[in-house]
Amino acid sequence: MTDPILEFEDVDIRYRTEKGNDVHAVNDASFSINRHDYFGLVGESGCGKSTIADAIVGGLDANGEVTSGTIRYKGEEIQDYSEKEFNQNVRWKEISVIPQSSMNSLDPVMKLSNQAVEMAKYHTDLTKTEAIDRLRELFEVVGLSESRIHDYPHQFSGGMQQRAIIAFALYLRPSLIIADEPTTALDVIMQDQIIDYINGLKDDWDISMLMITHDISVVFENCDSMAVMHGGQVAETGSVVDVYDRPRHPYAILLQNAFPDVRFPDRELAVIDGHPPQLRGEVDFCTFADRCPWAQPECREGAPDAQAVAGDDDHQAWCVRADEMEELAAEHLEPKAEEESILGGGE
Numbered sequence: 001m002t003d004p005i006l007e008f009e010d011v012d013i014r015y016r017t018e019k020g021n022d023v024h025a026v027n028d029a030s031f032s033i034n035r036h037d038y039f040g041l042v043g044e045s046g047c048g049k050s051t052i053a054d055a056i057v058g059g060l061d062a063n064g065e066v067t068s069g070t071i072r073y074k075g076e077e078i079q080d081y082s083e084k085e086f087n088q089n090v091r092w093k094e095i096s097v098i099p100q101s102s103m104n105s106l107d108p109v110m111k112l113s114n115q116a117v118e119m120a121k122y123h124t125d126l127t128k129t130e131a132i133d134r135l136r137e138l139f140e141v142v143g144l145s146e147s148r149i150h151d152y153p154h155q156f157s158g159g160m161q162q163r164a165i166i167a168f169a170l171y172l173r174p175s176l177i178i179a180d181e182p183t184t185a186l187d188v189i190m191q192d193q194i195i196d197y198i199n200g201l202k203d204d205w206d207i208s209m210l211m212i213t214h215d216i217s218v219v220f221e222n223c224d225s226m227a228v229m230h231g232g233q234v235a236e237t238g239s240v241v242d243v244y245d246r247p248r249h250p251y252a253i254l255l256q257n258a259f260p261d262v263r264f265p266d267r268e269l270a271v272i273d274g275h276p277p278q279l280r281g282e283v284d285f286c287t288f289a290d291r292c293p294w295a296q297p298e299c300r301e302g303a304p305d306a307q308a309v310a311g312d313d314d315h316q317a318w319c320v321r322a323d324e325m326e327e328l329a330a331e332h333l334e335p336k337a338e339e340e341s342i343l344g345g346g347e
């Protein structure tokens, strides 16, 4: 039985612009994250991932707005919450964010211990000593020496700062953590370490995770379920097993061949030709149509509806040809069957 912690239902998000040529950044997006699940949101730059993350915590830019649809957190509609309601009821306490870079989220002129005390003062009844002790415990969780809790952020390397951010993200014991490209600013070794820390939390903490990335293999290796986005639309959603073994949206199919896969070290990485469209004005077409090898005229005559893949409502593809894709894309889908799976978290 599904037990959603966060539900996106037919959500549209717009950014107003001075010229009146609004950016329709997210269009009719639907997906749902179950309690205790790690959920991956994947897609290329500009497809709307951060906009979705910002909307969840009420952090859209001033010109951004959820113009229709519903965002439910633990069953409660939050899309129309005021700034005050988000601060009191949602941010940090319920949902915390690990941002792309720690630069903007740690106060550079305040010791980390004092930042913890401030956070505790605003949100909890902890004494100063208890507040610092809690940070000490969390430093241990993320592999930082507790002797560093009185340091300033600039005394830490990038990877250490990112781990400190994870400690702060856990500080108020939230139910959902949003990790928005949490390793982009780090070198490859640090990236692996941070992903390992995030992944390790799953065993010890009762949390759900929304992991945002452009790298589909990160999602396959670390998540339970996922959504693939393209050009402001959700293309496909389902368990990682479903999307990995039976992708049915052309973009999800081609994306798998565009990233390195340990099963096929010699495989040439495919390039997905073309660019996503500018999202100005009404998006009443499939935004992948111009790049899709299997597009037909009807793909440009209306935004696609969700199709349940093989009758499974938990696996959906927003493609008018979803039920033909197994046949149409056979050459892209074929090699998997005989090889070992790279799935990590979802099994």
Ligand SMILES: Nc1ncnc2c1ncn2[C@@H]1O[C@H](COP(=O)(O)OP(=O)(O)OP(=O)(O)O)[C@@H](O)[C@H]1O
Binding pocket: 015, 016, 017, 023, 025, 043, 044, 045, 046, 047, 048, 049, 050, 051, 052, 061, 063, 064, 214, 279
């Ligand atoms: N404040 C804004 N005003 C106008 N357009 C915006 C604003 N913020 C974002 N956009 C546009 O909205 C679209 C979605 O942007 P968003 O940052 O959500 O994408 P993304 O998938 O998170 O990209 P990235 O991976 O590069 O962070 C893009 O076309 C972007 O240019």
